[in-house]
Amino acid sequence: MTELTKSTADAGTAEPAAAPAPAAASAEPAVARVTQWGEIRHRFVANKLAVFGLVLVLALFLTAIFAPLIAPQDPYHQDLTNTLQDPSGEHLLGTDALGRDQLSRIIYGSRIAVEVGLASIFLACAIGVVVGALAGYFGKATDSVLMRVADVFFAFPLIIGAIVIIMAMGRGVMPVIISLAVFSWPTVSRLLRSSILSVREADYVHAARALGASTSRIIIRHIIPNSIAAVMAYAAFSVGGAIVAEASLSFLGVGVSPEVPEWGNMLAGAKDFLGVKDFLWVYPSIAIVLTVLGFVFVGDGLRDALDPKLR
Template identity: 40%
Template sequence: MNKAELFKELLENRNAALGMVLILLICLVAVFGPWLAPASPIAVAPLDRLQGPSMAHLFGTDSLGRDILSRVIYGARISIMIGVISVAISLVPGTLLGLVAGYFGGKADGVIMRLMDVLLAFPAILLAIFITAILGPSLINTMIAVGIVYIPHYARIVRSSVLSLKEQLYVQAIGHLGGSHTRILLGHLLPNSFPPIIVYATLGMGTAVLQAAALGFLGLGAQPPQPEWGAMLSEGRKFIQLAPHVAAFPGAAILILVLGFNLFGDGLRDVLDPSLRSQ
């Protein structure tokens, strides 16, 4: 399937199309944030604190009088960055470990997969909290923690694909003809493992945004005055009865972005999986 056919099938898939629209919407907001935001996201106005939505402040203001719409817009940049970087931190080492474990097997497979099993034994959010607590609360450390937590997932997916692919006749023929391990791994096994990796990476971006928001909610993520959606939710819960809009709008932003990634990932899986596509 070439790129044109893939894009056409994605547009015809309702989940993928809706997911692309939601992701594109958030990305456009992130890119054009400085021009869309009506005010500075960190400008404090104590006299305007906890105002409800109005023409002056479409999303209202928070406890320090900051414009919530501006903070949500600038927070889109942080959330997109978290999703991309966290997935990259997971994907690269996880893919390499899965390739080595699946192809060479034996002791290498045993050591790598037992290490992955140890990481998988911990609940994801607890492991992320533990890593962030060691490294210190910050946006960068949050991305590192979320990335490390999901390395085993990519390793297991790639290993599973490689175990199946390396039994194919063409792979064995390349080995018998003198093909190097590097050529087989990077030239044949890795490219043919891309479909499940791409699907999981797309879904993983939504998970990474949620995990980072949870850490931000606990005060371990982006630090004030950075406009991060999870931290905004944490602040908003203090005023949930007095000013529910403070938590509602960043919560809605998280919902839209995560829903977009999940829908697009589901649609991408339907398109790339031959069995589902035939159905």
């Protein structure tokens, strides 16, 4: 009787059986999905010069957007009692021959640079992508005719051709944008054409044709997205070139109006004071150099990120 009572008590106090381990504990950890754009972003960020260039470009954009808040004075205001003043507390970068604040004019000049640089290259890429896609995809007679048209525009030097168009249309920002775009699209078209020639016979293009996809759908959805990398890198490079070309046109007196705060106009006004008031040309030149370097570094980073085989 005693043994039966003891065994009953032991049974009442026995520890419950251990619960089975959850199945999730033994599962493999989830692997983060790496996308193509994620790899491109990683390669771009790993390029220190590209990041530095991006900082310069962002600084240019912010300066252009917030120019009215950043500029210490009205860039058009003339103070004939304070002409050609050296940099000072009142005018950090001095004044020009008409007493206008240099710093304010450089800040506002970033607006013209951004507007002309981006708009002209966007327009050139829009024309060049259409022409290059048609030439590369259809080939034969279409390719021959379109590339001969491009050769005609290649025959004109950019500045000379731009001057001809501006003289016909008149001075201003829009004529400058159009003139630069007209003589820049042939390079875009040739770049895209070369890329398309290497992908138009790919398996996925043949599969799209077999499934009955239209020509426009094949070009827009399959050909261009897989051929556009070189054009994107070229576009980033070319914005800086367009800014230099626009400043050159204004320096020659055929760009925007002389009273407009623009870096080329500032250099044109400083040429009569070389060796006397060098701050008049040094600071606008620094603005141009930093801007061009920023876009060059970004373009170089994009080229390496989009196609690491080119490194």
